[in-house]
Amino acid sequence: MTQYPLLALIPLLPLLGAAYNAFVGARMQKRFGYAAVHVPAILMPGISFVITVLAFARLVSLPHHERVLTTTLWSWMPVGSVDAGVAFLMDPLALVMCGFITFVGTLIHIYSVGYMHEEPSYWRFFSYLNLFMFTMLVLVLADNFILMFVGWEGVGLCSYLLISFWYKEKKNAVAGMKAFIVNRIGDFGFLLGLLLLFWSIHGVTGGSSVVFRNIEEILAQPAVREALSSQTVLGLSLISMIGILFFVGAMGKSAQIPLYVWLPDAMAGPTPVSALIHAATMVTAGVYLVARLHFVFALSPLVMSWVALVGAVTAVFAATIGFFQHDIKKVLAYSTVSQLGYMFIGVGVGAYWVAIFHVMTHAFFKACLFLGSGSVILGCHHEQDMRRMGGLKKFMPVTAWTYFIACCAIAGFPFTSGFFSKDEILWKAFDSGNLLFPGGGLMIWALGALGAVCTAFYMFRSYYMTFTGEYRGAHGHNGHGGHQPHESPRNMTHVLVVLAAFSLVAGFIGLPHLWHLPSYLHHWLDPVFSGSAEIIRSAGHGSGHEWALMIFSVALALTGWAFARWLYRDNRNAAPSRLIESKHPLVCGIHRLVYNKYYVDEIYDAVFVGFVMWFRKICDWIDRNIVDALVNFAGLFGRLVGRVHGLTDTHVVDGAVNGTAWSIASMGSALRLVQTGNLRTYLYIAISGAIALVIMNFILFG
Amino acid sequence: MNPGLQHFLVLSAALFACGLLCLVTRRNAIGLLMGIELIINAANINFVAFSRHLGNDRAGQVFALFGIALAAVGVTVALAIVFALYRNFNKSIDVDDASRLRG
Numbered sequence: 001m002t003q004y005p006l007l008a009l010i011p012l013l014p015l016l017g018a019a020y021n022a023f024v025g026a027r028m029q030k031r032f033g034y035a036a037v038h039v040p041a042i043l044m045p046g047i048s049f050v051i052t053v054l055a056f057a058r059l060v061s062l063p064h065h066e067r068v069l070t071t072t073l074w075s076w077m078p079v080g081s082v083d084a085g086v087a088f089l090m091d092p093l094a095l096v097m098c099g100f101i102t103f104v105g106t107l108i109h110i111y112s113v114g115y116m117h118e119e120p121s122y123w124r125f126f127s128y129l130n131l132f133m134f135t136m137l138v139l140v141l142a143d144n145f146i147l148m149f150v151g152w153e154g155v156g157l158c159s160y161l162l163i164s165f166w167y168k169e170k171k172n173a174v175a176g177m178k179a180f181i182v183n184r185i186g187d188f189g190f191l192l193g194l195l196l197l198f199w200s201i202h203g204v205t206g207g208s209s210v211v212f213r214n215i216e217e218i219l220a221q222p223a224v225r226e227a228l229s230s231q232t233v234l235g236l237s238l239i240s241m242i243g244i245l246f247f248v249g250a251m252g253k254s255a256q257i258p259l260y261v262w263l264p265d266a267m268a269g270p271t272p273v274s275a276l277i278h279a280a281t282m283v284t285a286g287v288y289l290v291a292r293l294h295f296v297f298a299l300s301p302l303v304m305s306w307v308a309l310v311g312a313v314t315a316v317f318a319a320t321i322g323f324f325q326h327d328i329k330k331v332l333a334y335s336t337v338s339q340l341g342y343m344f345i346g347v348g349v350g351a352y353w354v355a356i357f358h359v360m361t362h363a364f365f366k367a368c369l370f371l372g373s374g375s376v377i378l379g380c381h382h383e384q385d386m387r388r389m390g391g392l393k394k395f396m397p398v399t400a401w402t403y404f405i406a407c408c409a410i411a412g413f414p415f416t417s418g419f420f421s422k423d424e425i426l427w428k429a430f431d432s433g434n435l436l437f438p439g440g441g442l443m444i445w446a447l448g449a450l451g452a453v454c455t456a457f458y459m460f461r462s463y464y465m466t467f468t469g470e471y472r473g474a475h476g477h478n479g480h481g482g483h484q485p486h487e488s489p490r491n492m493t494h495v496l497v498v499l500a501a502f503s504l505v506a507g508f509i510g511l512p513h514l515w516h517l518p519s520y521l522h523h524w525l526d527p528v529f530s531g532s533a534e535i536i537r538s539a540g541h542g543s544g545h546e547w548a549l550m551i552f553s554v555a556l557a558l559t560g561w562a563f564a565r566w567l568y569r570d571n572r573n574a575a576p577s578r579l580i581e582s583k584h585p586l587v588c589g590i591h592r593l594v595y596n597k598y599y600v601d602e603i604y605d606a607v608f609v610g611f612v613m614w615f616r617k618i619c620d621w622i623d624r625n626i627v628d629a630l631v632n633f634a635g636l637f638g639r640l641v642g643r644v645h646g647l648t649d650t651h652v653v654d655g656a657v658n659g660t661a662w663s664i665a666s667m668g669s670a671l672r673l674v675q676t677g678n679l680r681t682y683l684y685i686a687i688s689g690a691i692a693l694v695i696m697n698f699i700l701f702g
Numbered sequence: 703m704n705p706g707l708q709h710f711l712v713l714s715a716a717l718f719a720c721g722l723l724c725l726v727t728r729r730n731a732i733g734l735l736m737g738i739e740l741i742i743n744a745a746n747i748n749f750v751a752f753s754r755h756l757g758n759d760r761a762g763q764v765f766a767l768f769g770i771a772l773a774a775v776g777v778t779v780a781l782a783i784v785f786a787l788y789r790n791f792n793k794s795i796d797v798d799d800a801s802r803l804r805g
Contacts, residue, residue: 677801679734683725 004058004069007088010048010098011141014133017044021130025123034113034122041126042109045133049102055090056099065527067092068213070143077146081208082198089143089212093528096356096521097140097288100363104280105133107495111371112272114492115378125165125270132158136281140288144211145194148292152190152253155282156183162277163269175268182262186252190289193245197296200228200238216295216531225299236302243296243303246289247310254286254340257314261601263337267329271374274329279336279370280363287340287359290347291529298350298532305436308348308429312447315341317598319454323461324595327384328373331462335410336366338451342425345448349441350536351428353525357510358425360521361417364506365409368499369459372403375488375496376466380473386465388473390571396487400467402500407463409503411456412557417507422452423553424512427546433537441539445549449556456560461568469571514546710751718744731784731795735777742773 135154164176346355753762
């Protein structure tokens with residue numbers, strides 16, 4: 001471990017930016033214009049990125065297995081075995097996360113300058129964005145659970161603030177609350193998992209820790225592993241329970257079934273926010289958590305299988321919802337949920353580095369897609385419905401091309417970044433020997449492959465609906481027709497170009513081993529995951545299988561693309577509209593089911609919200625009939641006491657006070673007689689007193 | 703017969719009695735001051751006598767010197783008050799007339 005004090009600046013600089021805009025941003029905006037707000041806001045994450053690059057250089061200079069940088073700001077709560085400090089740790093995993101977070105984050109800050117340029121509370125937006133960067137970096141760089149939880153909650157808060165950024169519309173405010181509450185369920189799981197882990201380690205070894213590397217060292221002891229696997233809680237081994245609870249946390253943050261419902265609604269926020277928080281960074285925190293805790297998850301094949309299964313089911317489920325959505329951002333939202341599913345397949349089968357690889361490539365192409373959609377929305381004057389777009393390639397060529405490139409990447413066309421990462425995940429899933437359920441890797445692979453063809457289909461559907469054919473929005477747009485869509489300002493398109501370039505080439509750092517080319521990312525992340533490497537088993541399929549799967553998945557991607565092209569290109573094919581208007585009960589039923597997102601929101605409404613409402617009514621009844629009665633009784637009792645008190649006061653207390661006053665006054669008038677003012681009278685009294693004392697002395701003591 | 707401690711104490715008691723009588727009987731403010739002077743000197747005689755006969759300590763004699771000095775100071779202040787009386791009470795220094803402190 002090497003001390004590296006600059007590390008603390010990576011999260012703290014964005015915090016400084018957030019504080020600047022929060023406290024003086026409004027005044028600076030009024031006085032010096034928008035630049036005074038966005039220049040510091042862009043600069044701070046930018047400098048964080050530069051420091052990350054410096055840290056990378058420092059890490060590279062260290063020996064392969066000692067690549068850990070730390071810095072401790074202060075010891076936070078040294079209570080018993082809770083050794084949480086405000087301490088940051090950068091290992092190869094944190095560096096990868098940190099690198100793309102600060103890079104994509106800075107780009108999205110630059111993009112926001114164009115996207116938010118009409119916004120009156122510009123400063124508030126940038127303050128929130130910087131605050132988000134701070135909390136996200138704390139989450140990634142924390143060297144213990146408690147600090148990580150601070151970041152974990154912080155990103156939830158910033159997500160809430162930014163989803164409800166335009167809080168004057170009730171829809172947005174409600175979406176923010178929904179995200180916050182669903183995340184809260186996940187956070188509860190995280191917290192319970194942390195407590196259970198801490199407590200069970202304490203039970204086994206007598207000491208405990210909340211620092212990641214200490215826990216990893218403790219869990220590396222065979223005795224501890226044995227104890228945690230043999231003890232059971234509620235019928236599950238302790239380690240499985242811990243894994244499940246942590247995974248509940250990850251499901252909430254990373255929008256997996258059944259906690260994914262908040263992410264599509266989160267699209268109510270401004271589009272740069274959707275790109276940064278709800279696609280590139282925050283939602284991958286769950287994947288990061290599982291990868292960070294690989295030493296916990298790897299110990300329980302049950303949890304690993306569950307993670308992989310949830311990921312695979314989510315990948316297909318969300319992809320199918322994407323088929324019939326009309327809102328361009330909703331399509332991308334479901335696509336994000338689906339891609340997160342792939343990442344969980346990756347961590348679930350123990351291919352941690354591949355999952356992180358996909359997190360990174362996904363950050364590039366999904367940010368590019370979201371920012372592209374933002375550019376479209378801005379170009380079409382805040383129109384999000386793809387049915388009222390079309391033909392935009394003519395008007396905004398840069399956006400169209402970058403969107404197309406990102407679509408290729410997400411669909412997994414050969415040699416794009418998505419191809420390498422997704423293919424590697426599917427191969428690792430196919431080759432996994434750890435999964436407990438029948439079919440094992442084959443089943444996960446089949447679901448993933450199904451998801452892949454769906455992904456290619458709905459992504460190209462959105463591309464063709466938006467960018468080809470005739471523009472369908474000009475007539476009747478809010479009554480004032482003739483508004484042509486326009487290309488976005490240069491700072492936005494430049495960001496798109498950079499992201500599209502990365503979507504194309506970022507995959508080359510993780511080339512498949514099959515091609516006998518170096519996989520830099522695998523090598524780079526190797527020291528982090530070496531602890532659990534021996535637990536992960538491979539099914540031992542040969543390279544022939546891998547070639548076959550690779551070709552097959554390329555074929556799947558091309559199929560999806562061709563199908564979408566045939567149905568939606570230039571809006572010429574009548575099949576989609578015929579399908580929608582079909583009266584056939586089966587077609588009609590399936591369409592309605594998928595279009596309404598399998599009625600999951602309605603089911604949740606009926607079950608959970610309904611339960612809460614019912615519970616609320618009971619609480620209301622208890623409040624009115626029992627609590628109110630108690631309160632009324634307390635009031636009555638108070639009045640009674642008051643009455644008694646009043647009587648006592650007037651008669652007893654006042655009497656005593658008046659009596660005292662009267663007695664003092666009468667004593668005073670008696671004593672007044674002594675004070676004649678005559679000097680000789682005083683002398684007489686004094687002398688007679690002295691004589692009396694002398695006589696008394698003689699009588700008593702003589 | 704050499705004078706012993708008792709002789710001095712009797713002298714001082716006689717002097718104190720004279721002073722007290724003077725205080726009680728006189729109305730004249732100056733007379734009162736003279737009485738006070740007698741009482742103070744009675745105390746001084748006691749100091750010196752005890753100093754000589756009990757342990758032959760000089761402290762009592764020093765005390766007597768301080769007593770004389772303080773008596774002089776006291777008389778100075780008292781005479782100033784007597785002047786004030788004289789001016790404010792119709793050129794009288796009879797203390798029975800001055801039964802009120804406010805002028």
